[in-house]
Amino acid sequence: MVNSIDLQSETGETARGDHDVDTLDEVKRIIAKGLRLPIEQLTDDTRLEELGADSLDIIEIVYDLEEKFGISITIKPGESSLLLKPETPGTESMVELGTVADIARVVQSLVEAKSGR
Amino acid sequence: MNRVVISGIGVVSPVGSSLDEFWTALVEGRSGIGPLTLIPTERLSTRIAAQVGGFDPDAHFSPKQAHLLDRFAQFAVVAARAAVRDAQCEISEELALDAATVVGNGSGGQGTVDAGYLKLYGQNAEKAHPLSIPRWMVNAAASQVSIDLGLRGPTWTVATACASATHAIGQAFHMVRNGQAPIALAGGTEACLTVGTVKAWEALRALSTDTCRPFSRNRSGLVIGEGAAMFLLEPRDRALARGARVYAEVLGFGMSADASDITAADADGGARAMRAALRDARANPEDVDYVNAHGTGTILNDRTESEALRKVFGSHADRLAVSSSKAVLGHSMGAAGALELAAAALALQTQTIPPTANFEEPDPACDIDCVPNVARSARVRMAMSNSFAFGGLNAVIALGRA
Numbered sequence: 001m002v003n004s005i006d007l008q009s010e011t012g013e014t015a016r017g018d019h020d021v022d023t024l025d026e027v028k029r030i031i032a033k034g035l036r037l038p039i040e041q042l043t044d045d046t047r048l049e050e051l052g053a054d055s056l057d058i059i060e061i062v063y064d065l066e067e068k069f070g071i072s073i074t075i076k077p078g079e080s081s082l083l084l085k086p087e088t089p090g091t092e093s094m095v096e097l098g099t100v101a102d103i104a105r106v107v108q109s110l111v112e113a114k115s116g117r
Numbered sequence: 118m119n120r121v122v123i124s125g126i127g128v129v130s131p132v133g134s135s136l137d138e139f140w141t142a143l144v145e146g147r148s149g150i151g152p153l154t155l156i157p158t159e160r161l162s163t164r165i166a167a168q169v170g171g172f173d174p175d176a177h178f179s180p181k182q183a184h185l186l187d188r189f190a191q192f193a194v195v196a197a198r199a200a201v202r203d204a205q206c207e208i209s210e211e212l213a214l215d216a217a218t219v220v221g222n223g224s225g226g227q228g229t230v231d232a233g234y235l236k237l238y239g240q241n242a243e244k245a246h247p248l249s250i251p252r253w254m255v256n257a258a259a260s261q262v263s264i265d266l267g268l269r270g271p272t273w274t275v276a277t278a279c280a281s282a283t284h285a286i287g288q289a290f291h292m293v294r295n296g297q298a299p300i301a302l303a304g305g306t307e308a309c310l311t312v313g314t315v316k317a318w319e320a321l322r323a324l325s326t327d328t329c330r331p332f333s334r335n336r337s338g339l340v341i342g343e344g345a346a347m348f349l350l351e352p353r354d355r356a357l358a359r360g361a362r363v364y365a366e367v368l369g370f371g372m373s374a375d376a377s378d379i380t381a382a383d384a385d386g387g388a389r390a391m392r393a394a395l396r397d398a399r400a401n402p403e404d405v406d407y408v409n410a411h412g413t414g415t416i417l418n419d420r421t422e423s424e425a426l427r428k429v430f431g432s433h434a435d436r437l438a439v440s441s442s443k444a445v446l447g448h449s450m451g452a453a454g455a456l457e458l459a460a461a462a463l464a465l466q467t468q469t470i471p472p473t474a475n476f477e478e479p480d481p482a483c484d485i486d487c488v489p490n491v492a493r494s495a496r497v498r499m500a501m502s503n504s505f506a507f508g509g510l511n512a513v514i515a516l517g518r519a
Contacts, residue, residue, distance in 0.1 A: 036180050056185070059247040066244065 023069075023111070024104040030068060031100060034061035044101040065103075071110040121293045122519060124361040125204025125349030126459050127196040127304075131167035131342055131446055134195070136203065139456075140463050144492040146474030148445050150328050150340050155310050163315050163324050167342030167447025169308075185248060186261055187226030188308035192345035192452070193258035194265045197302050201266065204349040204361060206300070208266065217298035218263045218272040219289040220347075221281030221305035223451030224314065226253030231311035258306045262347070270298050276451070279411070280506035281305050283454030286348060287370030287514055293350050294367075300355075304347035305455035315341065321380070323415055329448070331412035331441035331473050332419050332487040334480040339413045342447025346455035348462075363519035365462040368499065369398025375509030381417050382505050387425035390511035391501065395429075398515040400499060402430045405437065405515070407470050407500040409461040410487075412441020413448055422505065423483040438495065440488040444474035454504040458514055461500040465518050470495050 024044070032039040035051050042051075048058065062073050128134060131149030132142035142149065153166040169192070174183040177195050186194065197218075201208065208216065229252040236242040251257065256274040263272045271292065275285040282305020289303030318324050318341060325338035356363050371393025375386030395402060410422055427434050442460045449456060464470055469492055476489035497518070504512045 056248065056251070063244065063247045 020108060023108045024101065026068060027065065027104040027107055028100060030064045031061055031103070034064060042100055045099050047098050065107055069107055069111050071107065071114055073106070073110065119294050119296060120353035121290050121350055121367045122353045122356050123348050123364045123367060123462050123516075124351055124356045125200040125202070125206060126346065126364060126462065127199025127201075127203060128344065128346045128456060128459055129169055129172070129192045129196050130344040130346070130456055131169055134169070134172075134199070136459075136463070139459070140467075143442055143445055143460055143463075143471040144469060146445065146472045146490055146492070148328065148474055149342070150444075150447055153310065153315075156312050156315070160312065161315055162319055163326060163341075165326065165328065165340055166310055167340055167449070168310055169344050185251060187229045187252040187257060189222060189226055189228075189306050189345075190252075190258040190261045192308055192343070193220055193304070193306035193347065194261050196304060196306070196345040196347040197262040197266060200302060200304070200347040200349045204351075206349055206351070206359075206361070208268070208300075212299055213267050213269055215270040215299050216268040217270045217289055217292050217301035217303070218259055218266075218268045219275065219285040219301060219303040220259040220262060221275045221277070221283070221285035221451045221454065222255055222258055223276060223278050223281055223307055224309050225255040226257060227309040227311045227314050229253040231313045234313070262302060266302065268302060277510045277512070278506035278508055279448065279450050279453055280504035280510050280512040281451035281454065282346070282456075283458065283502065283504035283512035283514055284372065284510075286350075286455060286458060287372065287512055289350055290367045290370055290514070293352060299352075301350045302347055303350060304345060305452040306345035307450045307452040308343045309450060310341060310343055325414065328475055329414040329444045330475040330477060331410070331414040331443055332423070332480060332483045332485070333476045334478040336414045336416060336419065336480075339415055339443070340447040342443075342449035343452070344446070344449045344456055345452050346459045348455070348458070365465045365500075365516040365519055367514065368400060368517045369394040369396070369515040371395070371397055371513045371515075373511045375511070377509055379509070380507055382421040383509060384421045384424040384428060386509055386511050387422060387503065387505050388428040390505075390513045391425065391429045391503065394501060394513040394515045398499075398517070400515060403433050405430070405433075405499045405501055406495065406497045407461065407464055408437060408439045409457045409464070409500065409502045410439050410441045411503045411505045412443050412473065414441070414443055418505065419480065420482045422503065423485050426485055434485060437486065438470045438488050438493065439485045440471055440473040442471065444476075454502065454512065457504070458502045458516075461502045461516055465497050465500050465516055468494060468497055470497065
């Protein structure tokens with residue numbers, strides 16, 4: 001069971017930035033679909049673990065986010081025994097993913113980094 | 118040593134997923150072979166299969182479970198639940214702790230593999246789906262059965278191509294006989310109807326484009342099927358004590374390897390596996406009244422198997438009924454041995470021999486009574502089920518009356 005996950009871009013650069021409304025909505029939609037929940041059950045402050053997400057749910061949601069936004073997200077395994085990817089150098093600073101808004105913020109900054117904004 | 122019986126059977130088959138539908142179709146020789154509609158066929162020469170029609174995962178699983186289980190694992194879980202239900206066997210915590218789960222399977226989650234590779238190579242996707250491995254791993258079916266039913270004893274998968282299920286059930290039988298497991302859920306499952314798999318079988322020139330006609334001179338090859346069958350195996354004393362209905366007693370299990378050709382079967386190898394099963398059952402060839410043949414409907418299998426039967430049974434072969442269920446069920450690879458053992462068990466229980474359907478023309482090179490087209494009421498004391506796999510791996514189970 002993953003209680004919290006840390007995200008960073010694959011270059012090891014910490015992803016930060018404000019999310020815009022469209023991104024937030026899309027992220028909510030993807031999380032709701034991944035957890036098979038009505039989207040109304042998600043607020044900006046909802047934490048994934050509150051929704052009962054397990055490690056497979058989380059990697060699938062991250063995959064859907066990557067597909068949707070054309071970005072690449074590295075998951076730090078944390079407690080998950082399924083994710084065996086070793087820690088890569090330069091991953092010291094990481095954003096802890098807590099809430100839906102946090103996830104949207106990370107996604108937004110990765111999208112901006114990609115487009116060079 | 119325990120005597121071991123079959124007290125529960127669950128099937129998911131091209132001719133229905135209740136035992137009643139399954140057995141009626143076999144006895145009537147009503148074939149489950151029909152148009153292949155599960156996958157696009159534009160690029161295939163093969164347009165037929167024995168597919169499990171109308172299987173709705175949502176009728177059996179939560180959305181989350183349905184999403185995580187490939188079709189081959191779904192079949193196994195549905196069949197396993199049905200076997201336990203059929204046996205009316207209460208699996209207590211204590212019993213579950215040591216209960217064995219042994220599932221035969223040929224090729225894992227081919228639907229997942231095929232869809233994944235289409236995306237990866239065909240559509241240049243950057244990443245594979247995160248559930249690819251848990252869905253397609255060959256042991257997923259055994260694991261999901263164990264998870265679903267809470268069975269926590271010895272659990273594993275046997276992969277010996279078309280003999281997988283027979284090897285799996287045979288090993289489970291020995292475990293229960295030896296007291297290594299108090300009960301066992303054993304059988305086989307397969308769901309390999311994908312464009313990639315069908316193409317690969319086409320390349321081997323083994324597939325029929327019309328239908329499957331085992332032992333018939335105008336045979337045209339095998340037809341791929343799918344499905345699952347699972348059995349509850351338990352000690353005879355335990356079954357009798359709880360007043361269970363018993364289909365058949367498992368008497369013997371034999372295995373052998375041809376050690377010759379990777380695809381062409383060898384009569385000596387098949388014969389040695391049948392003899393080993395008889396030896397394990399402490400029975401003589403003359404005690405057997407019915408053999409459910411491997412009978413794929415390829416010229417090599419049918420002739421070699423007929424020769425193997427002659428070697429084992431000698432002149433008794435003239436009085437032996439031999440039929441293939443593959444004209445009805447198609448060839449479901451890793452599940453075939455389980456579905457066919459169900460046919461053999463039901464033959465013993467009902468004292469009825471299911472026919473070889475689609476039979477049109479005797480083949481002088483198949484010197485056996487293949488019970489053409491029409492079922493037969495007959496005294497059946499012992500029945501055997503043969504599975505001869507690619508790779509020359511043979512497995513045979515001998516059953517007796519309950």
